[in-house]
Structure formats: C-alpha cells, structure tokens
Amino acid sequence: MNTVQAKRILETALLCASVPLTLRDMRTLFADELGADTLRTLLLSLQQEWSERGLELVSVASGWRFQSKPQMREYLDRLHPEKPPKYTRAALETLAIIAYRQPVTRGDMEDIRGVTINTQVIKQLEDRGWVEVIGHRETVGRPGLYATTRQFLDDLGLSSLDQLPMLGQMQDQADAFAGLVSAQEDQLPLQPALSLEEAIEQVQHDQPVFPDEAEPPSTEDATS
Numbered sequence: 001m002n003t004v005q006a007k008r009i010l011e012t013a014l015l016c017a018s019v020p021l022t023l024r025d026m027r028t029l030f031a032d033e034l035g036a037d038t039l040r041t042l043l044l045s046l047q048q049e050w051s052e053r054g055l056e057l058v059s060v061a062s063g064w065r066f067q068s069k070p071q072m073r074e075y076l077d078r079l080h081p082e083k084p085p086k087y088t089r090a091a092l093e094t095l096a097i098i099a100y101r102q103p104v105t106r107g108d109m110e111d112i113r114g115v116t117i118n119t120q121v122i123k124q125l126e127d128r129g130w131v132e133v134i135g136h137r138e139t140v141g142r143p144g145l146y147a148t149t150r151q152f153l154d155d156l157g158l159s160s161l162d163q164l165p166m167l168g169q170m171q172d173q174a175d176a177f178a179g180l181v182s183a184q185e186d187q188l189p190l191q192p193a194l195s196l197e198e199a200i201e202q203v204q205h206d207q208p209v210f211p212d213e214a215e216p217p218s219t220e221d222a223t224s
Helices: 001-017 023-029 035-049 070-079 088-100 106-113 120-128 150-156 165-178 197-205 218-223
Strands: 055-060 065-068 131-136 144-148
Touching: 001 023, 001 065, 023 035, 023 065, 035 055, 035 088, 065 070, 070 088, 088 106, 088 120, 106 144, 120 131
Parallel strands: none
Antiparallel strands: 055 065, 131 144
C-alpha cells in the first residue's frame, strides 16, 4: 500500500467516524500494517492538506477528528439556528473551579465560591458528561473528588488540560468555550449569567465569588 492510498483510507475513516479515532483504532484500520509513527506522519500531512478548507483535522483527548473551523460557525448556524444558551453563575463558576483546581471536593468548591453549592448544579455538569467523581478524600465522610472528563476536553477541542486558556488568553477563548455548554432543561435560571471568563478570573485569583449570595434551595431542602 502506497502513501497516497493509505492517506485516502485514513481520511475517509476520519470523515465518516462519529467519534474521535485513536491511534489504536487507526492501526486496526490498517490491520497493524502501519505503525504509530507512520500514522502520525500521515495525520500531519492531512492536517496540512486541509489547512485552507472549511474543515480541520485536530487532536483531542479521545483521539483525532475532523471539525468545522470557527469561522464557518456563522454559516452553519443558519442551517440549524439555536437560541443562545444561558448559564447560571453557579454552574459556570463550579465548572471553572473543577477545571482549574481538580481534583476538588464539593467543600473545596464552596470554600472558593464562598457560598453553598446546590446539588443540582453539580448534577447538571455530571449529566452533561463534563465532570465525574474520580475518587474520595481520606477524611471524615470521605467526600468525592471531582475532575473533568475526556468528554469535557473533546467538546472544547482540547487534547489535554494544559491547553486550557490562561487568564491572558481568556478574552479570545471565552466565547468559544462558553458556546460549547449546552442549555439544560433543569437549569436554575434564578441568577443572571456570568461569563466563563469572569468566573475563571475570579477562581484563579482565589477570590470568594458573591459572598453575600445564597444558592437557591434544592428540592430536597424545600421538601424537608
């Protein structure tokens, strides 16, 4: 099999895949006839070939995938118009804390925010597939330790946490970052939205956020 043929096969598999493909997947595609180094060379070549097109080949946490370039979003949104998502301060702040301070317990998050975190806020992020419990802290009550998932990185188009934007880059990254968060049916629309840029900035500076603000009572609290 020559390089041109191998590249076309790989390109086709990536375009048709519904999820990112790992190097192991690609080796299976070629019945282990191509090694990891050869596959990486083909991937880099494909990236270059697609650099002037509306799609781009990117590496994310779960593997490699084709995705539309950001400048195409304006046009693609015309085919499937959606209402701009709205987020609560609590959800964005909690997500930012977990992303930048993981692994953290609910108590850690509450210490940083300065207010109690409603159970529904964390459940919202878990249901989205963005955070999960990866263990327990060996202390009284063994509280769960929360961290972000591969799905979180995939949805942001990142291959590792090291690629999360630093504070100085946040102005350019905030809109794209926040735009990936889907509106949830059980979202708590009780507070005005706070941009993720503002949330992360406050988290990185260890500032208690809205210390005089109380979380809306949970359903459990309301019925007890």
